[in-house]
Amino acid sequence: MNIPSEEDKIRANTYRVIAGLFLKEPDEEFLKAVKEDFEMDFKETPEEIAIDFARIFVGPGKHLLPYESLYNFPIGEKSGLWGKTTDEVHAFYESSGLMLDEEINLIPDHIAVELLFMSYLVEGGKLELQKRFMDEHIMKWIPEYCNEASSFANTIFYKEIAEITRDFLLSEYEELHGKGL
Numbered sequence: 098m099n100i101p102s103e104e105d106k107i108r109a110n111t112y113r114v115i116a117g118l119f120l121k122e123p124d125e126e127f128l129k130a131v132k133e134d135f136e137m138d139f140k141e142t143p144e145e146i147a148i149d150f151a152r153i154f155v156g157p158g159k160h161l162l163p164y165e166s167l168y169n170f171p172i173g174e175k176s177g178l179w180g181k182t183t184d185e186v187h188a189f190y191e192s193s194g195l196m197l198d199e200e201i202n203l204i205p206d207h208i209a210v211e212l213l214f215m216s217y218l219v220e221g222g223k224l225e226l227q228k229r230f231m232d233e234h235i236m237k238w239i240p241e242y243c244n245e246a247s248s249f250a251n252t253i254f255y256k257e258i259a260e261i262t263r264d265f266l267l268s269e270y271e272e273l274h275g276k277g278l
Contacts, residue, residue: 108269110216112213113213115265116213118258118262120203122150122151125143128146138253138257139252139253139254146252146255149252163207163208163242164178164204165211166178166206168237168238168242169234169237178204179204183206185233186206186211189229190205193218193223211235211239227273228274231270231273243262243266
C-alpha cells in the first residue's frame with residue numbers, strides 16, 4: 098500500500114476543498130476556513146456568495162455549467178451534457194479502479210467530480226494516471242472555464258476562487274511534468 102507523503106496529503110486536500118466550492122454554496126464556517134487557507138481578500142456576506150453561486154453555476158438565465166463535455170468535445174461533435182467526453186471521463190474513473198457511488202447526483206465530468214478524482218489519484222500515489230488525466234481532461238477545459246467564471250462572477254470571492262483554481266491546476270501540471278513522466 099502506498100502511503101501518501103505530507104505534500105501529497107496537502108495536494109489531495111486542496112483538490113477536495115476546491116471541488117467543494119464548485120459543488121454547493123459554502124456555509125459561513127467553510128468560508129472562514131477558505132479565506133484563511135487561501136489568504137483571500139473578499140468582503141461579501143455568505144448570502145451574497147450564495148446568490149453568486151446560483152447565478153454562476155445554476156441559473157436561471159445565462160450561467161456557466163461546470164461540465165467538461167461543454168468545453169472539451171471531439172471535432173465534429175456538438176457540445177452537450179452526457180456526450181462522448183462524459184463517457185470517456187467515466188471510463189477513465191473505472192479503469193483507475195474507482196467506481197462512482199450511485200448516490201452521487203452529478204454527471205461524471207462535473208468540475209467537482211474531476212477534482213475529487215484527482216485527489217483520489219494523488220492519495221493513491223497514481224502518478225502516471227494523474228498526469229494522463231491532467232493532460233487528457235483537466236487542462237483541456239478547466240483553465241478556460243476558470244477564466245470565464247472569473248469574468249462572469251459578481252463577487253470577489255468567486256473571482257478569486259476561479260483564479261486560485263486555475264493557478265493551482267497550472268502549477269500542478271508543471272509539477273507533474275517536471276517529475277519526468
